[in-house]
Structure formats: structure tokens, C-alpha cells
Amino acid sequence: MSFLTVGGDGSTRPTFFELIAADRLMPSLRAAVIYSLSVFAQRRPILHRLLDWEDEFFALVTAFLDRQSLANSSATFADTLYGLRRAPYAPSEPSRSLTPRQQNATLIFLVGVPYVKAKLEALHNRHRRPTEGLLGLTPRRPLVPQSSAATQQNADQREAGGNSSRWQQRLAQARALGLAAFMRLYPWLHMVQEGLSFSYQLAYLLQASPYFSPTLHILRQHVERASGQQLLLADRAKRQQRRQEITGVRSSGNFIVRLVQEGLLRAGYALSDHTRNALILAIFGFKLLEWWYTSAEDKLAAEKKLAPPPPPPPPMPAPDGVPLPSDPSLCPLCRQARTNAAMTTVSGYAFCYPCLFNFISQEGCCPVTRIPATIDSVRRLYQST
Structure with a gap:
């Protein structure tokens, strides 16, 4: 295979x-x-x-x-x-x-x-x-010179140790x-x-x-x-060699020894023939178990995952701000149908782009909530028809 x-x-x-x-x-x-x-x-x-x-x-x-x-x-x-x-x-x-x-x-x-x-x-x-x-x-650190007292102490230790200590140090x-x-x-x-x-x-x-x-x-x-021919010849040579080995075992020793030797030979042949296939199956089994446990861990992790927090409530209109029209498709500033819709990121309310741009340029805040805003907070909105 x-x-x-x-x-x-x-x-x-x-x-x-x-x-x-x-x-x-x-x-x-x-x-x-x-x-x-x-x-x-x-x-x-x-x-x-x-x-x-x-x-x-x-x-x-x-x-x-x-x-x-x-x-x-x-x-x-x-x-x-x-x-x-x-x-x-x-x-x-x-x-x-x-x-x-x-x-x-x-x-x-x-x-x-x-x-x-x-x-x-x-x-x-x-x-x-x-x-x-x-x-x-990597630059090596220079060796720090030993003090004279430490040097003398090491010298005394070497003399006390004798030849064996010198050989160990060398x-x-x-x-x-x-x-x-x-x-x-x-x-x-x-x-x-x-x-x-x-x-x-x-x-x-x-x-x-x-x-x-x-x-x-x-x-x-x-x-x-x-x-294919080479594989066939190799298989024939292997079978012939095994037959010769089994024949040699059967013609030597007593019955018990021959039986044990022949059993060991056949066990070795079976192990040799099936080791490769068994190892391949073991690899596939290992990958299967790895996939199985990975899927189970992912499922448990998904069950324990916390739900995302709810979005914060929208900012409320200010008492001195521009009132909102009853029709949400109208611009709160010009009271006309919105053209080139735009919004400010500080509040999320939609206006006409020219109306919102001019108002923020002059007042510096959202028309409805009066939250401070700049020109950089204006975003164009593209609606699909």
C-alpha cells in the first residue's frame, strides 16, 4: 500500500x-x-x-x-x-x-x-x-578579575587538593x-x-x-x-528466504525448541508485514481523535461564551436643541426630505449633509442633542434604492 x-x-x-x-x-x-x-x-x-x-x-x-x-x-x-x-x-x-x-x-x-x-x-x-x-x-562579557584574597584562597585550595584536584580542574x-x-x-x-x-x-x-x-x-x-516487477521480485525473494529460515528451524533441535523458534519467527514475520499498515492506521486514528476532541472543546467553549452586552441607549434630545420631526425621513434642520444624508458620530441622528455641515461649522455641536461635535465627526450615509 x-x-x-x-x-x-x-x-x-x-x-x-x-x-x-x-x-x-x-x-x-x-x-x-x-x-x-x-x-x-x-x-x-x-x-x-x-x-x-x-x-x-x-x-x-x-x-x-x-x-x-x-x-x-x-x-x-x-x-x-x-x-x-x-x-x-x-x-x-x-x-x-x-x-x-x-x-x-x-x-x-x-x-x-x-x-x-x-x-x-x-x-x-x-x-x-x-x-x-x-x-x-553576542558580545561576550569580559571576565571579572578576581581579588588577590580570592586568588590566594584558590591557590591554597589547589595545594590542599593535591594532584587529583589539579587533574579535575584541568x-x-x-x-x-x-x-x-x-x-x-x-x-x-x-x-x-x-x-x-x-x-x-x-x-x-x-x-x-x-x-x-x-x-x-x-x-x-x-x-x-x-x-511492479521489482516489487514482485522483492516479494518472491522475501517469501523464499522465510521458507528457508523456517525449514532450517524445523530441522534442528527437539520438538519444543523447534515449536518455540518457529512461533517466534512467524510472529516476527507478521509484525514486519503489518507494522507499516498499523502505523498508518494509527496516524489516521490519532488525527481523527485530535479532530474529535478539538470539535468538542470548541463546542464547550461556544456554550460558555458570554453574550455581548446590549448597545447603550441613544442620546436624548436636549431641551434647547432642534426638535425632531414626526416623519423620520425629514431633515430636522430644513424640515425637507433628506438629500445627501449624513450623520454625526456623537449622536447618530441623520440630517442633510449641507445642513449638518453648516450647523456644526457655526455652532460646534449636534443640532438635536447639543453634544459638542466637529467637522471630523460628520459621516456621509449611502442609502440603497
Whole structure:
């Protein structure tokens, strides 16, 4: 089962968007898994221990999924969902599957490199100052010289500590220097790595390079669409290998040992065959539950929402103001049908624009309520016919 039709337009070169989607699948899956664990940890505090080792946990999950996919279909877990596979780059030779050595090298780059990168990023974020920018270009505070008394006290402590204390101090100084060098170099290394990835992706998009990422270039591999024949051959090879393993188990040991070993093998095969589909269903189920609870929260929030306050009453006419006509379509000033209707924002009563403009210019207030007003408070009204 894959998200895209195997074969595409007949070309073995995947599109840029297929590779981008496959490349971003595992980080998105990691975020979903960590979020799910954090939600469940609110009711099961024991899961907090798992969150403390989230990098190691997801590295093991990734290693298991990618190892099975590489062994069965010469593709990573994300590649199989989009009908892709990896092959050694040899333009003049027919496409072939990865060797076991190439699969191990691919697994190291897929699991080990992201794990080390996550640890380095966590270390940098833990020791980064709040005011530092992207490249860490923040002026450092000068070291405050110690007083002579403090210096003498430190010297006495060093002499009392002996050689072990000196080695500990040297080790602490070396760690501090190494950490300072790392904090200065890591942003630049991160920038170089992101720049290389962007350059390779741009070159692939422009069909100037067969490699989508620096990792594929180092491994001398390229990603291609998996044809139906390749998938069929891979499935046949997998079934044949499993039959050989089961036959080997049945021909060794006593009956109980053979039964246990065969049961474990078949359980592992079932887990390998259905892990991908189960994970896809779990993702869809997670999104469904997220939508369900979001809709319920929105409904509860709508029920608890307070009604808007009623509008304030209109200002009452002043005793010495212009009286209102009995017909609301007439202008209170000229007693004629309103033309070019206008109102003043301080009261809301409507007049003819020339009448209201001239009155406010002379009197500086609303004709009816006598509330102070200016020319800026006059608004034209446009009535639909």
C-alpha cells in the first residue's frame, strides 16, 4: 500500500515533491509520536520516563522500521509509502537492489546521523544564552578579575587538593573550552549543513544532479520509482528466504525448541508485514481523535461564551436643541426630505449633509442633542434604492 501510484508517468526519476514528502515524513511522525506520548503521560506518569529518552526511543523505532524496509524492498520506511526505492547510482547499468553492506551504511546515516544531530542541537539549546541570535553573535562579557584574597584562597585550595584536584580542574577547564568552542562552531556548521541540503535539492529540482541530498551522494545512491516487477521480485525473494529460515528451524533441535523458534519467527514475520499498515492506521486514528476532541472543546467553549452586552441607549434630545420631526425621513434642520444624508458620530441622528455641515461649522455641536461635535465627526450615509 502506498500513497502514490507505482510507476507514475513511466519515468523512474521521482518528482521533487515526492522526495520532499518522503523526506519530511519521519520528522512529522516523530512529532506526532512525542505529542501522543506527552498527552498520555498526563494520565500515566510512568510515560514521562519514556519522554526523557525520546531521542533513543525514536531512534530504535526508526531503526526497526527502516531495517525491515531495506531488507525487504531496498527502500526506507518513508520511501515505501510513496512507491520509491533506493539503488546504487550506475547510469550505464540496470537498476539493482542494495547489498547488505550498503543497507547497513544507509541505516547508519538514516538513524545515527539524525540522532547525533538531535543531541547536538539539544546541547546547544541548553547552553545558549537567551539573547544570542542565530549565529551566536553576542558580545561576550569580559571576565571579572578576581581579588588577590580570592586568588590566594584558590591557590591554597589547589595545594590542599593535591594532584587529583589539579587533574579535575584541568578536566573542567578542558570541558569549558570545548563547550565554548562548540557553542561558537555549531551555528556555522548547522548553516553549512542546511545550505548543502538546499543546494542539492535545488540542483535536483533543476535536473542538474541525480542526488537529492548530500547523504545520497556520499552513499552513491539515488532514489527511483519502484516498478511492479521489482516489487514482485522483492516479494518472491522475501517469501523464499522465510521458507528457508523456517525449514532450517524445523530441522534442528527437539520438538519444543523447534515449536518455540518457529512461533517466534512467524510472529516476527507478521509484525514486519503489518507494522507499516498499523502505523498508518494509527496516524489516521490519532488525527481523527485530535479532530474529535478539538470539535468538542470548541463546542464547550461556544456554550460558555458570554453574550455581548446590549448597545447603550441613544442620546436624548436636549431641551434647547432642534426638535425632531414626526416623519423620520425629514431633515430636522430644513424640515425637507433628506438629500445627501449624513450623520454625526456623537449622536447618530441623520440630517442633510449641507445642513449638518453648516450647523456644526457655526455652532460646534449636534443640532438635536447639543453634544459638542466637529467637522471630523460628520459621516456621509449611502442609502440603497
